[in-house]
Amino acid sequence: MPPPHPETWLRVTPEGLHCLPGGFTVDPVRPVERAVVTHGHADHARPGHRAVLATPETLAIMRARMGEGRAGESQQPIRPGEEVTHNGVRIRLAPAGHVLGSAQVCLEWKGSRVVVSGDYKRARDPTCAPFEPVPCDVFVTEATFGLPIFRHPPADGEVAKLLRSVALFPERTHVVGCYALGKCQRLIALLREAGWDRPIHLHGALMGLCRLYEELGVRLGDLRPATVAEKAALRGAIVLAPPSAVADRWARRLAEPVVAVASGWMRVRQRARLRGVELPLVISDHADWAELNRTVDEVGAPEVWVTHGRDDALIHAMAGRGIRGRALHLIGLGDDEEDAAPGGGGDAGEHAAAAEGATA
Template structure:
């Protein structure tokens, strides 16, 4: 008997990706009885599910964000461990995206589908590196699925902050970063670059940094940015959610130099629209080269592209002989959407 066609057992419903022979969803966008969650970003890890299966780190992030609403029961799974759910065998493999991020490797009757969640291939000291699995269908994101998105060396980007400090010692170097993943990665990069002064944090970033630390990620000395005397922050690096960058919160800082760490900063006009003076191209999503290299590497005959620039990545994949199509999962990609539409704090400019 030949293996079943992936389409026959994986379906897209209004709640997201449904794995029928196991009766569970992967990263459901609405509450479901049984969810497998790839990582802790809010567009993939939603509150209100019944049983939630994920890495221990992802579950900790969900509890930190949602408290009581993080799901009725939590089943932690380590990378590499396998578990049988109905007729499906599930394994979580590192995705290299943020702390605890995983690909869901699903097997049913000899057919293997990998739902990669969000991923990147570049080095990141704050999480385990992506592990490629050969499969029959590969579900991929395409956040940066245009060939103009090519992320440079992140360490070099982080060092531009140190240059800015040297040149503008009287100003606070204020960097907009997402609270989960980007903030901690940037801190780790700065430490890698030899920066050992305290790094100052907006209140919204403190909890997740503490969580990373509890999971063994060393971030060096961190201080709250609130409650410091204004002149004391001259020449210091301050991290805050993107929405705080140009808003009233920033008035506590001496002449802040607005910076932003995001893959979207690759396009100058985007950075300018945000009033960013120093854009840092640092992303936790695969860039164009990483996306295409990954498709070649996992060599899945079927490629399903979920969110981002699906059209362009499908076009490329078809040209290389893949059977590629866009898979519309409503709701994925919101957390890392174009920063112009971002609103993580106070709804400033939010969607």
């Protein structure tokens, strides 16, 4: 008897992608009895589940963001490469390269293998383990940047652009909008690698997760709160803040701020202009168009399901290579600030914005 097709044992439900024989849901958007969570961003890691299985780092991030009592009544940590079996379904995690602790969920039942990627990137990140392709029968992928316009440049080149601007405008404060989990810590680590050994100042909303990263073994160097620093002390400094803060009154207290945002959405010129971004930095924690297609080819799955994002173009491109694509349209994924363009989430205008053109 051939292995069962994954459509017979993995179903889309209002809660998310549910494994019928295993009795658990991957990244559920509503409280469930059993959850397997790919990473700690709030559109994937929700509170109120009875039992949660994830990497130790993801569980620590969930506790930090939600509180101990809301991150799962029962928490089961497993590291990438370890394996557990639940109701006959083998569960293994593999690194996703998205943020610290992020993992792909590899499921096997009766000889059929599905890999659920969660969010992922293929670019190097000194703060987390790199993505590992896992051969499978069905690959379940995101497509946040699933349009040909999205080609992310090397992140170290964008950091060099930031440091050149700091050198050019030594009397001004460079304030960089970046998301609290993953992007902030990656940017700090890249700045350290580029030779920036001065203090980096942080908006208060970023401090807690940076402390947690350090507790989990990621060294970030001298970090200081921006809110208590004198204005004069911030001349020539780099300040990191949530994207929502760089354009509001909080940033006005800085010394002639150069407003920057680190995001894959900065590839779209219209986004940068509308948000008043003087220095767009194209640094993304998601796979770009080329990386999405490369990953699909590397895992070798004859069928690919797309959870969220720009699925039409990706499915069309895969069909040209003989790969069957299916859009799952999972509700709630990609709606968190971690995946949204600065100033708001994705909307119907994204395709128009992307068509308008990209930055150099």
